[in-house]
Amino acid sequence: MSDAPVFAPADSLLRFATAGAVDDGKSTLIGRLLHDSRSLLADQLEALELASRERGNAELDLAMLTDGLRAEREQGITIDVAHRYFETARRAFIIADTPGHAQYTRNMVTGASTAGLAIVLVDARNGLTEQSRRHAVLAGLLRVPRLVLAVNKMDLVGFDETAFRAITGEFAAFTAQLGLREVTAIPISALRGDNVVHRSEAMPWYDGPALLEHLEDVEVTDEGAAGEFRLPVQCTIRAPGYRGYAGQIASGSIAPGEEVLHLPSGMRSRVVAVDTADGELDRGRAPQSVTVRLADDIDIGRGDMLCAPANPPVAATELTASVCWMSAGSALEPGTRLLLKHTTRTVKALVSGIGDRLEITTLERGPAERLQLNEIGEVGLRLAQPVFCDPYAGNRFTGGAVLIDEATHATVGAVMITGAR
Amino acid sequence: MLSRLDLLESEAVHLIREVVAEFDRPALLFSGGKDSAVLLRLAEKALAPAPIPFPVLHVDTGHNFEEVLDFRDRRAAELGVRLVVASVQESIDAGRVAEPTGKGASRNRAQTVTLLDAIAEHRFDALFGGARRDEERARAKERMLSFRDSFGQWDPRNQRPELWNLYNGMIHPGENVRAFPLSNWTERDVWAYIEREGVELPSLYFAHDRKVFERDGMLLADTPFLPREPGEQLVERSVRFRTVGDMTCTGAVPSTAATVAEVIAEIAATRVSERGQTRADDRASAAAMEDRKREGYF
Numbered sequence: 001m002s003d004a005p006v007f008a009p010a011d012s013l014l015r016f017a018t019a020g021a022v023d024d025g026k027s028t029l030i031g032r033l034l035h036d037s038r039s040l041l042a043d044q045l046e047a048l049e050l051a052s053r054e055r056g057n058a059e060l061d062l063a064m065l066t067d068g069l070r071a072e073r074e075q076g077i078t079i080d081v082a083h084r085y086f087e088t089a090r091r092a093f094i095i096a097d098t099p100g101h102a103q104y105t106r107n108m109v110t111g112a113s114t115a116g117l118a119i120v121l122v123d124a125r126n127g128l129t130e131q132s133r134r135h136a137v138l139a140g141l142l143r144v145p146r147l148v149l150a151v152n153k154m155d156l157v158g159f160d161e162t163a164f165r166a167i168t169g170e171f172a173a174f175t176a177q178l179g180l181r182e183v184t185a186i187p188i189s190a191l192r193g194d195n196v197v198h199r200s201e202a203m204p205w206y207d208g209p210a211l212l213e214h215l216e217d218v219e220v221t222d223e224g225a226a227g228e229f230r231l232p233v234q235c236t237i238r239a240p241g242y243r244g245y246a247g248q249i250a251s252g253s254i255a256p257g258e259e260v261l262h263l264p265s266g267m268r269s270r271v272v273a274v275d276t277a278d279g280e281l282d283r284g285r286a287p288q289s290v291t292v293r294l295a296d297d298i299d300i301g302r303g304d305m306l307c308a309p310a311n312p313p314v315a316a317t318e319l320t321a322s323v324c325w326m327s328a329g330s331a332l333e334p335g336t337r338l339l340l341k342h343t344t345r346t347v348k349a350l351v352s353g354i355g356d357r358l359e360i361t362t363l364e365r366g367p368a369e370r371l372q373l374n375e376i377g378e379v380g381l382r383l384a385q386p387v388f389c390d391p392y393a394g395n396r397f398t399g400g401a402v403l404i405d406e407a408t409h410a411t412v413g414a415v416m417i418t419g420a421r
Numbered sequence: 422m423l424s425r426l427d428l429l430e431s432e433a434v435h436l437i438r439e440v441v442a443e444f445d446r447p448a449l450l451f452s453g454g455k456d457s458a459v460l461l462r463l464a465e466k467a468l469a470p471a472p473i474p475f476p477v478l479h480v481d482t483g484h485n486f487e488e489v490l491d492f493r494d495r496r497a498a499e500l501g502v503r504l505v506v507a508s509v510q511e512s513i514d515a516g517r518v519a520e521p522t523g524k525g526a527s528r529n530r531a532q533t534v535t536l537l538d539a540i541a542e543h544r545f546d547a548l549f550g551g552a553r554r555d556e557e558r559a560r561a562k563e564r565m566l567s568f569r570d571s572f573g574q575w576d577p578r579n580q581r582p583e584l585w586n587l588y589n590g591m592i593h594p595g596e597n598v599r600a601f602p603l604s605n606w607t608e609r610d611v612w613a614y615i616e617r618e619g620v621e622l623p624s625l626y627f628a629h630d631r632k633v634f635e636r637d638g639m640l641l642a643d644t645p646f647l648p649r650e651p652g653e654q655l656v657e658r659s660v661r662f663r664t665v666g667d668m669t670c671t672g673a674v675p676s677t678a679a680t681v682a683e684v685i686a687e688i689a690a691t692r693v694s695e696r697g698q699t700r701a702d703d704r705a706s707a708a709a710m711e712d713r714k715r716e717g718y719f
Contacts, residue, residue: 013425042692065558082561083554085607092425094605106582113584222423234435235442239470246467248435248586277466288423289434289467302442326582341587344442400585409591411581 012220017096017111017144020121021131025152029121029190030084030097031062036197037212039086081107090216105374106326108138109414113400116220117146124157124187128170134360136171140178141322141376141416143396146218147183150211154203155189161205177363186211223396224251224286229260229308230398232343233300237291244275244291245300250343250397252308254292255283261309262298263388268309269296303345305388313398315386316420320355323379325371327405327412332379333370340383340415342401348384349403355380378418392416426614430463433602435586436565437467437549440600441474443590444547448505451477453493454665455622456551456603459611462620463602464549465500476503478548480536482528482667483510484646489665492623507539527670537573540597547590547598555607556695565604571595608695609688616681625662627684628676632657639672663695
């Protein structure tokens with residue numbers, strides 16, 4: 001069956017986020033990836049053909065594959081993050097498909113927070129726009145390990161190498177200040193399929209991989225597995241003769257016999273066993289969900305942390321952090337009272353000051369009195385109880401937090417910790 | 422490196438523990454189908470060696486397959502969990518819901534009222550569901566922990582951003598959340614997990630001979646709840662079900678796959694999606710699932 005999708009025991013999983021301004025062709029790109037990798041099934045293709053015809057398009061409108069909501073189809077825009085799943089013989093993929101509208105920047109942040117790679121799509125005719133800069137900044141701020149600059153619509157600039165080089169040059173100059181670790185630029189035409197799944201013959205000057213080849217090749221590692229041991233306690237599991245502390249290992253690893261430090265008590269104990277429902281582990285590693293039993297009877301509950309005694313996190317009641325403000329209904333300003341959810345701990349927080357605001361287009365930092373929707377700035381927070389944290393630059397899970405509005409319970413801010421005491 | 426199934430399991434276990442830790446009255450939506458069977462296994466593993474501390478809730482349309490109801494009752498008893506059955510028939514008898522009529526009538530949509538009534542009656546504040554984001558494009562927009570207002574409504578334009586592995590579970594009295602630990606699983610992941618874990622399923626999922634008739638390209642079961650139109654002939658075929666729901670809108674597929682391994686091989690070769698092949702209710706309109714979700718369907 002040559003036209004059947006390729007299914008192999010692809011065991012590795014890459015989560016990636018896509019970002020791009022409206023009309024940069026992001027939905028078309030995702031549709032093209034799914035279509036050309038034969039991930040679409042017959043009924044989905046049929047529905048797409050029907051919908052494309054109804055809209056008066058002679059050819060398949062691949063963008064319609066991803067617009068899942070009624071309003072999205074009616075307006076032809078993407079409103080919220082959608083997750084897409086596909087696999088090739090070599091790897092399985094989860095796409096966090098994030099909208100391009102500036103007003104949905106919070107969704108880009110959402111999609112990028114767990115991504116191992118981000119694709120920033122740029123229209124070859126327009127060059128870098130404010131939105132492409134914003135997306136690169138967000139990817140850098142969120143420490144997405146890898147970035148792909150996909151220069152789309154190359155067919156509309158005559159597959160011109162100079163146009164491609166101009167954009168990649170401008171992008172390199174812009175991102176040099178962002179701390180992005182690995183950037184790969186690929187010239188594509190999502191509409192025609194050039195360099196998406198198959199290499200294009202229209203751009204002989206480009207000798208790199210097609211986008212999908214690159215996605216299949218990039219190294220995927222378990223995040224945090226190499227770091228210091230951190231286990232935020234979710235809950236205590238009790239059964240007759242059993243008492244263990246359950247949680248997902250945020251970083252590092254732990255084995256029976258090793259010593260751990262409990263925060264906030266500062267007491268130490270020895271690990272008796274690292275349990276899962278399938279039995280005891282020789283060693284538990286991030287990001288495994290485990291239950292740890294200890295030799296000593298310590299009062300441990302939700303929100304506490306078990307960690308490596310030699311390099312514990314900071315028990316902090318004062319934080320400085322990059323904050324992306326996500327609320328349309330209110331601004332973040334000194335004196336604002338909020339809740340901060342960090343690992344498994346939720347504490348009251350007070351905005352003690354705003355250090356600066358990041359100007360997304362120029363990367364300049366300027367003074368600010370408040371942060372409005374989609375603005376990013378350095379913020380000081382005072383906490384009612386300590387949280388046990390690391391700088392976000394070193395640990396996405398013990399360095400990240402969200403702000404919650406006490407009255408509405410809305411999630412209103414993304415917090416990336418830069419300093420703690 | 423953790424394998425893909427181990428990663429998905431670890432993420433699901435994390436979410437289940439978060440909900441158990443943060444909510445007072447969770448329940449697990451258990452239909453007896455494969456996704457909820459996997460969900461129940463994950464709940465068992467997340468809290469072991471302690472027993473599952475919350476009830477399972479089934480919204481019974483009154484048109485369910487006998488095999489599935491037997492399986493539902495037996496699994497709940499084996500695990501020692503309390504089974505709460507919310508009945509669409511009772512909602513109809515009480516005048517809360519009108520019996521759907523006409524061609525293609527199904528009680529599937531009527532489930533929403535019964536579900537929301539059950540949530541109110543039992544004061545559930547969090548419901549685990551086995552929905553997957555690969556199933557349908559409205560589902561692709563779902564959060565892992567999805568907020569519902571006091572009317573049970575889902576507002577896709579105003580969802581809580583979900584960052585890292587942090588789930589905002591704060592609600593006011595009367596509101597609730599739906600938790601979807603299988604969000605990132607595909608149909609194939611579910612079957613691979615069923616194989617790995619030896620998860621038991623209703624016999625319906627495996628090939629058996631059954632009287633069926635064809636409608637709109639689907640093989641529908643012979644049941645008094647589904648009057649046949651002129652020209653719709655009953656035939657006996659070897660079939661199995663890819664999804665298990667209300668008999669009136671769940672189609673069978675021709676199959677000889679009698680074991681989990683054979684089912685996996687069959688899915689790998691299929692050219693039709695799970696819902697496209699077997700769910701009549703999703704075909705009603707391009708936004709059928711979205712509309713039901715907005716109303717409070719899981």
